Amino acid sequence: MTSAALTPEQAVWVRDVSRAVVDNMEEAIHGKRRILELVFATSLAGGHVLLEDVPGTGKTALARALAQSVEGVDSRIQFTPDLLPxxxxxxxxxxxxxxxxxxxxGPIFANVVLADEINRASPKTQSALLEVMAEGSVTVDGNTRAVDQPFLVIATQNPVEQAGTYRLPEAQLDRFMIKTSIGYPDAAAMMRILQGLTDDNGPLRPVVDTETMIRAADLARHTHMSPLIADYVMRLVDATRLASEVRLGASVRGGIALSRLAMAWAATRGREYVLPEDVRDLAVPVLAHRLVLEPEAEFEGVRPEDVVGQVLLDVPVPEENRV
Structure with a gap:
C-alpha cells in the first residue's frame, strides 16, 4: 500500500481506470454518466450509496454493471418485512x-451488494446491513468474518410507496456517503435502450480486476487536500447547522464523507489535489440527506437540497490553493 502523497502520474492512472470502468458501465446504463462517475468515486472513497428512485430506472442494472466491469461478485437482497438479519x-x-x-x-459477501427497498425491512434487519457497512465485517455466533474487497452497498428506496415501510432513522441515513437518484433516461438514451432490445450482448466484459480497484482506492486516499479546502468543508458543514430551516445539520461524519469523496473525485479527474469545485460538485449528494428540517420549513416545501444549495451560495469560495 502507498503511504506517500498522490503523484500526477498516479492521478492520471486512477483517471484512466475510472474512465475505463465508467465507459464500460455506459454500455448497460445509457445517458447517466455523472451518476456512474459518482457511484464509482464513492466506491473508491470507501463509502456506500443510497438511491431513492421509482422502480424500473436501472438500479439493479447499475449494480450488476459495476460488479461485472471490475470482475467482481454482485448480489441482490430484496428487503421485505419478514427478512431476518x-x-x-x-x-x-x-x-x-x-x-x-x-x-x-449470506448475500452480503459480495463486492457490490444491491439492497433493494431497504426501508421495507424491519429496523433490526436494517441495522444488520448498516453494521456491516460501517465495520466491513460480519459477526455471527461470536466469529468475525471480513467481507470481500472492494465492498460497496447500493441501497434503494421507493419515494412513492410508503405503506408498509420502516423509515430509516437519521443516524442510519448518516452512514451512506451519498444519496442520489438515477431518474428516467432522456429521449436519446431511451431510443438506444429500445433499439438494443434485439441485441444479445450478454454480461459486460470486465475491464479491470478487483486488485486494480483496491490499488486505485488506496491511491485516491492520498489525494492532497490543502488546509484551505479543509476549512471550506468545515464552514459548509457548520453553515448547515446554522440555517434557520434546519433542526439538525450535517454531522462530523458528513464532513469526513465530503472530504473523502472530494479526494476520490479529484483523482478520477486526473488531479493529485482537491479544488473547491470538487467540494461544490459533491456537497448536495453528500450533505442533503443528513439534514433534518424544521416542521415549518417542510410544510412550506423547503427541501434539504435547497438548503445545501443556499449554503453553497452564502459560504465564500476559497481561492485555489494546492499547498
Missing part, C-alpha cells in the same frame, strides 16, 4: 456428518 449476513448450521458447525455466508 441472518438472511443478510449468513448463519451457522450444524453439520451432522462432520459433527461441527459450518458457516453459510
Amino acid at each position: 441472518g438472511d443478510v449476513t449468513g448463519i451457522t448450521v450444524f453439520d451432522q456428518k462432520t459433527a461441527s458447525f459450518e458457516f453459510h455466508p
